[in-house]
Amino acid sequence: MSQVDLFESLVEKRVQFNNEIDQYWEQFSNIDTWQFWACVAMLIIPLIILFVLLDRTRVFEIGFYGFSIHAITLYLDTYGIKEGLWGYPFQLSPYIVSNFTLDASLIPVTFMLIYQFTFHRSRLFYISNLAGIIAFAFILKPIYEN
Template sequence: MSEHQRAMLNHIREVNQHIENLVTDYWKAYSGIDTWQFWLNAVLLIIPLVFLLIYIDRRRVFQILFFGYTIHVLMNYLDITAVLKGLMYHPYSLLPMPQSHLTLDASLIPVAFMLTYQLGYNRRINQYLLAVVIGAVMSFIFGPIVHAIGFLKMYHWMSYWVLFIGDIIEYIIAYWLTSFFFHFYRNDEPTS
């Protein structure tokens, strides 16, 4: 490793440490356990998971959870990229970590997408149509609500339309991957 490369890596590490310290200080002042934002985040994390436990189709639990996990992963990649590029930010989080948006990306949105997927699967509703519907609900109804209460800040060219397109893409990719792997699962079952 060259001296220049080592110096750049050390600088990146130092900047990351500085960012982590800033985020921790910000979290303690504005998003810590003594704020209403913390408790709203906690409720928005727990209630959807309880709702999912009650209403998930137990016959297809692994299929639905795989779909939700895929949504969660895709959403986190896109969200972290948007935050790092300065397109959006989540001012209030449950944990004092940079790019921590556990509540929305780990619970509320994936659960909404999973239950939508389950509805389409059980009632044979076109999943592409459902992708548009849930994308519209999350982007044009839920998005403005979380923006209005300060849980989402958008910058530059980020808009509800961009969120809408992102939600549709995430849903469709999760649907394709779930269908792809579920196809192998079904073909691997022993016949009796």
């Protein structure tokens, strides 16, 4: 099999797989399910809390920290899903590979607030980050997985 044939076969399989993901989302995770609305709440509520609590004098510093956390979690989550290590049965959209509510809102906002309130107390900063990592890795993420 030539390189072009193999690549076209892979693209065809990817299109078929994406169609199956769309069908699954329409049946089990669409706008009519409570899981969809729970995902919407977990996307919006942390952003509202951040808007209220954010230290406006350090907005760029804290925002860059949050963006860094977002990028790291997005890449790790996408890799884990691609490798079949985990998956999420309920999502906001079938077009986003990772769990958008966790990777774009809940996790970054949590660590942004930890950073904001504990950065100048190094021991508390590290302990709080470790507690957050453990909570997300061993408690919250497994709840979302299938």
